Amino acid sequence: MVAASTLLRSPFLSSPLYPQPHQPTASKHPTTTHFTTVKATAFPTSSPDPSAGTSASPQAIKHRRPTNENIRDEARRHTSTHNFSAKYVPFNPDPSSTESYSLDEIVYRSRSGGLLDVQHDMDALKKYDGEYWRALFDSRVGKTTWPYGSGVWSKKEWVLPEINSDDIVSAFEGNSNLFWAERFGKQFLGMNDLWVKHCGISHTGSFKDLGMTVLVSQVNRLRKMKRPVVGVGCASTGDTSAALSAYCASAGIPSIVFLPANRISIAQLVQPIANGAFVLSIDTDFDGCMQLIREVTAELPIYLANSLNSLRLEGQKTAAIEILQQFDWEVPDWVIVPGGNLGNIYAFYKGFHMCKELGLVNRIPRLVCAQAANANPLYLYYKSGWKEFKSVKANTTFASAIQIGDPVSIDRAVFALKNSNGIVEEATEEELMDAMGQADSTGMFICPHTGVALTALIKLRNSGVIGPTDRTVVVSTAHGLKFTQSKIDYHSREIKDMACQYANPPVQVKADFGSVMDVLKKYLLSKDSKY
Numbered sequence: 001m002v003a004a005s006t007l008l009r010s011p012f013l014s015s016p017l018y019p020q021p022h023q024p025t026a027s028k029h030p031t032t033t034h035f036t037t038v039k040a041t042a043f044p045t046s047s048p049d050p051s052a053g054t055s056a057s058p059q060a061i062k063h064r065r066p067t068n069e070n071i072r073d074e075a076r077r078h079t080s081t082h083n084f085s086a087k088y089v090p091f092n093p094d095p096s097s098t099e100s101y102s103l104d105e106i107v108y109r110s111r112s113g114g115l116l117d118v119q120h121d122m123d124a125l126k127k128y129d130g131e132y133w134r135a136l137f138d139s140r141v142g143k144t145t146w147p148y149g150s151g152v153w154s155k156k157e158w159v160l161p162e163i164n165s166d167d168i169v170s171a172f173e174g175n176s177n178l179f180w181a182e183r184f185g186k187q188f189l190g191m192n193d194l195w196v197k198h199c200g201i202s203h204t205g206s207f208k209d210l211g212m213t214v215l216v217s218q219v220n221r222l223r224k225m226k227r228p229v230v231g232v233g234c235a236s237t238g239d240t241s242a243a244l245s246a247y248c249a250s251a252g253i254p255s256i257v258f259l260p261a262n263r264i265s266i267a268q269l270v271q272p273i274a275n276g277a278f279v280l281s282i283d284t285d286f287d288g289c290m291q292l293i294r295e296v297t298a299e300l301p302i303y304l305a306n307s308l309n310s311l312r313l314e315g316q317k318t319a320a321i322e323i324l325q326q327f328d329w330e331v332p333d334w335v336i337v338p339g340g341n342l343g344n345i346y347a348f349y350k351g352f353h354m355c356k357e358l359g360l361v362n363r364i365p366r367l368v369c370a371q372a373a374n375a376n377p378l379y380l381y382y383k384s385g386w387k388e389f390k391s392v393k394a395n396t397t398f399a400s401a402i403q404i405g406d407p408v409s410i411d412r413a414v415f416a417l418k419n420s421n422g423i424v425e426e427a428t429e430e431e432l433m434d435a436m437g438q439a440d441s442t443g444m445f446i447c448p449h450t451g452v453a454l455t456a457l458i459k460l461r462n463s464g465v466i467g468p469t470d471r472t473v474v475v476s477t478a479h480g481l482k483f484t485q486s487k488i489d490y491h492s493r494e495i496k497d498m499a500c501q502y503a504n505p506p507v508q509v510k511a512d513f514g515s516v517m518d519v520l521k522k523y524l525l526s527k528d529s530k531y
C-alpha cells in the first residue's frame, strides 16, 4: 500500500490515471538502491457518476459511466493536459546536433540518411520520481479504462505523450503472460528462476501488436490532421503484416503488405487477407520486399510501418517495462530476444534504460540477441569483434520470420548490446527445432523463433555464462499456432538430416480393443520404468 497511499496523498494528483495539469515539481523520494514491493490498489478511477444507483432498488446495478456512454466517451470527460512531449532526433546523434522533427511530420531517416529515434522530454518526466511512475503504471493494470487498459497505453506518457486518447487505435494489447518455465528450467537446465514472456499471446499472435497500436494511432491522428496518408504499408515476414492489417482494419485505414512469396506460414498469410489488406505476394525474399516498400513509400502517400519507423519501437519497448513491473520492479539478470530486422532488441534496451534513468529500477539486465544460423549477420558481426558489418543472403529457416540478411536496425542493435554488456548467439535448424520440441514437451507451444532464443539460453547455460539461479527471461515473440507446419514436420520426422529427437508422432492403431490395450500397456510400462 506504500505507493497507493503516496499517490492518494499527493498534492499534485487527484487521480493516478490522469496526471494533472500544470503540476509543480513533484517532491522526489530519496533514491534508494533497494526497491521495495509496490502494490497499488483501489485507486479511484473517475469522479462519482451522477447517474449511478438512481434506481429505486438498492440492489440495482451501478454503472461506472452513464449507459449511453462508451469507454472513449468516458475518457473524453477525463482529458488532461501535461507538459510531456516527444520528437524525432537522429539515432545516437552527435552531441552538437540540433536536428529534430515533430512526430506529426512524415519522416523516417535523418538528414544524413541515418536512423531516427523518438526522444522524450526527460526533464519533464523526471519531475516525477520512480515511485510515482511505478505506482501510476501499476494502478492501470487489468482495467478497461480507455486507453490505459492496454499494456502499451498504460505507459502513454512514455510512449506518445501528446496523442489525444480519442485518436488511439488499440486492442488492449500487452499485459502478456510472464510464464514461469518451472519444468523446462528444472529438467533441461537445472534452473529455478526461468521465465518466458509470452508476447505472442496477443491480438494478432505476435509482439508486433505492441508497436503497431502506436504507429496506427499516430496515422489516425495524421489523417485527422489531413496529412497526406492514403494508406499504410510494410514489407513483412508475416507478423508485421498481420498486426498492420488488423489495426488498420479496426480504424478503417487502407493497408498494403509486401510479402515474400512462399516464405511465410499459411496462418500468417491468411491474416492480412482476412483483415482486408491489399496483399502483394512478391517473388523475392524479405530484404527484397523491404527495399521495394522503401522505394514505394518515398513516391506514394503510403506511410511506412516497418520498424525503420521509430514509432513502432516506442510501443515495443513497453514489453521491457512490463517485465520489470511483473517482477514487482526487480530486475532480471538476463533477457534473451530473437533478432531479425533488429528493432526489438533495441526496443527492449530502450524500455529498460528509461526505467533506470527515471528511477524505477537501479540497473538493467544483460541482453542476449539470438539469431538463426541461416540468417545471422548480427552474430557474424559480433564474432568479428564488431569490426565490420556485412549483410548476408538469408537462407531458408524454420524461424521464417527472422529470415533477414540485411537488418535495418543493425546500428540500434549494436548500441543496445554494447550498452547492456550483451551477447549474440546463434542456433542451427536442428538446435532451434529441438529446443522448440523440448519446450513444448513441458507444456508450452512456442514458435521456432522462441526456439532460437531458447537455444541461446541452453548454450549460455551449458557454458556457465548463465548460472543456475540467474533470473532469466526468454522473450517468446509469436504464437506457436502460427507455425504448426514446422511442428508437424518435426513430429513426423520428415525433416532431411534432422534426428528430431523430441518427436512424438501419433501411433496408428487398429480399431479393436486388443490392439488398443497392447499399445497402451507398452506405453504405460515405458513410463513406469522412467519414473
Ligand SMILES: Cc1ncc(COP(=O)(O)O)c(C=O)c1O
Residues within 6 Å of the ligand: 206, 237, 239, 240, 307, 338, 339, 340, 341, 342, 343, 344, 345, 401, 402, 447, 449, 477, 478
Ligand atoms: C516472431 C518474430 N520473432 C522475432 C522477430 C525479430 O524481431 P526484430 O525484427 O525486431 O529483430 C520477428 C520479426 O522480425 C518476428 O516476427
Ligand SMILES: N[C@@H](CCOP(=O)(O)O)C(=O)O
Residues within 6 Å of the ligand: 234, 235, 236, 237, 238, 239, 240, 241, 305, 306, 307, 308, 340, 341, 343, 401, 402
Ligand atoms: N518479422 C518481421 C520482419 C519485419 O520487421 P519490422 O519489425 O521491421 O517490421 C515481420 O513479421 O514482418
